[in-house]
Amino acid sequence: MKVTGFELRRIAMPLVSPFRTSFGVERDRDVLLVRAVTEEGAEGWGECVAMSAPLYSSEYVDAAAEVVRRYLVPAVLSLPDADPYQAEVPFAKIKGHPMAKAAVQTALLDARLRLAGMPLAAHLGAVRDRVPAGVSVGIMDSIPELLEAVEGYLAEGYLRIKLKIQPGWDVAPVQAVRERFGDILLQVDANTAYTLADARHLAKLDPFDLLLMEQPLPEDDIRGHAELARQVRTPICLDESITSARAAADAIALGATSVVNIKPGRVGGYLEARRVHDVCAANGVPVWVGGMLETGLGRAANVALAALPGCVLPGDTSASDRYFSRDITAPFVLADGHLPVPTAPGIGVDPDPATLTEVTTATEWLAR
Numbered sequence: 001m002k003v004t005g006f007e008l009r010r011i012a013m014p015l016v017s018p019f020r021t022s023f024g025v026e027r028d029r030d031v032l033l034v035r036a037v038t039e040e041g042a043e044g045w046g047e048c049v050a051m052s053a054p055l056y057s058s059e060y061v062d063a064a065a066e067v068v069r070r071y072l073v074p075a076v077l078s079l080p081d082a083d084p085y086q087a088e089v090p091f092a093k094i095k096g097h098p099m100a101k102a103a104v105q106t107a108l109l110d111a112r113l114r115l116a117g118m119p120l121a122a123h124l125g126a127v128r129d130r131v132p133a134g135v136s137v138g139i140m141d142s143i144p145e146l147l148e149a150v151e152g153y154l155a156e157g158y159l160r161i162k163l164k165i166q167p168g169w170d171v172a173p174v175q176a177v178r179e180r181f182g183d184i185l186l187q188v189d190a191n192t193a194y195t196l197a198d199a200r201h202l203a204k205l206d207p208f209d210l211l212l213m214e215q216p217l218p219e220d221d222i223r224g225h226a227e228l229a230r231q232v233r234t235p236i237c238l239d240e241s242i243t244s245a246r247a248a249a250d251a252i253a254l255g256a257t258s259v260v261n262i263k264p265g266r267v268g269g270y271l272e273a274r275r276v277h278d279v280c281a282a283n284g285v286p287v288w289v290g291g292m293l294e295t296g297l298g299r300a301a302n303v304a305l306a307a308l309p310g311c312v313l314p315g316d317t318s319a320s321d322r323y324f325s326r327d328i329t330a331p332f333v334l335a336d337g338h339l340p341v342p343t344a345p346g347i348g349v350d351p352d353p354a355t356l357t358e359v360t361t362a363t364e365w366l367a368r
């Protein structure tokens with residue numbers, strides 16, 4: 001496959017409501033999209049999930065755009081065949097920047113699969129045609145406000161509730177949700193907000209029968225998570241720590257995680273995401289697909305990944321209207337708590353041209 005060039009497009013997507021986590025409040029997304037244009041006539045889309053500031057991880061969207069522009073696109077344009085698997089070789093020589101790499105790799109993968117007439121789900125090894133949807137609920141100003149939000153999501157049909165927590169907002173909101181809504185599927189996500197010194201406090205979550213406790217400690221504290229796992233009953237799930245299939249194998253071997261949140265952007269793309277899935281499956285560790293407030297482009301690819309056999313827990317693959325009043329693709333809509341897996345070639349969705357134009361803040365064309 002020959003790529004004639006790449007378009008880097010920035011779009012501004014306001015969120016329907018502020019989304020608060022232990023590391024900050026998101027009110028809108030400044031998204032970098034990458035479009036690969038090929039000589040063979042197909043185009044492919046990749047969504048970079050890097051946020052505006054380096055708060056979830058070290059990446060941020062302006063830096064990702066620069067890495068794409070300066071290193072990743074030239075690396076691809078120098079390849080005789082712009083194949084996503086071939087591109088992993090020069091990409092491996094560039095340190096870090098997995099979200100930037102994932103966006104370019106996904107654009108190539110989408111184009112390659114559209115040319116082959118193959119849906120991404122089929123290429124990855126999907127076994128389902130729809131996936132159960134969970135929803136991530138931010139930190140709120142009060143417990144009544146939280147209960148109202150959770151009630152709304154349950155009424156929409158979400159099959160699993162994830163509560164963001166942080167010191168000072170953890171046991172009480174979890175207890176209130178459990179007492180109000182009974183034995184719903186419930187989990188928490190701390191986004192690295194605690195330390196091992198908080199172990200006894202985190203053990204107070206154990207009576208509430210949580211599916212998992214996501215990333216309680218800093219992303220590089222594998223030993224701390226292994227020690228915490230010995231002090232609390234709630235299963236530990238890692239997110240920020242799992243930067244590759246090897247990182248997953250290490251964390252599992254060291255007893256630091258018993259469930260894994262897979263995010264293609266965090267590990268460099270859907271090809272490595274499948275390897276993380278396979279390593280976890282080989283070790284009997286359940287996985288689920290996390291989210292980074294993606295538009296319908298990234299959401300479509302995440303739903304395809306969520307259809308793999310090892311994805312046995314509902315993921316953060318919510319409907320489009322969880323975050324956006326208007327998506328740039330046809331909206332993903334919940335049906336009986338599930339999202340349909342796209343069946344068209346590639347990622348299976350396309351942005352609506354008029355909507356894309358309306359939300360575009362910048363475009364640039366990068367060619368040989």
Ligand SMILES: CSCC[C@@H](NC(=O)CCC(=O)O)C(=O)O
Pocket residue numbers: 019021026056135136189191239290291292293294316317318
């Ligand atoms: C702005 S928070 C992004 C990272 C966070 N993502 C979510 O909570 C799910 C977001 C979504 O539904 O896309 C996580 O750490 O898992």
Ligand SMILES: [Mg+2]
Pocket residue numbers: 189191214215239240261290
């Ligand atoms: Mg998380």
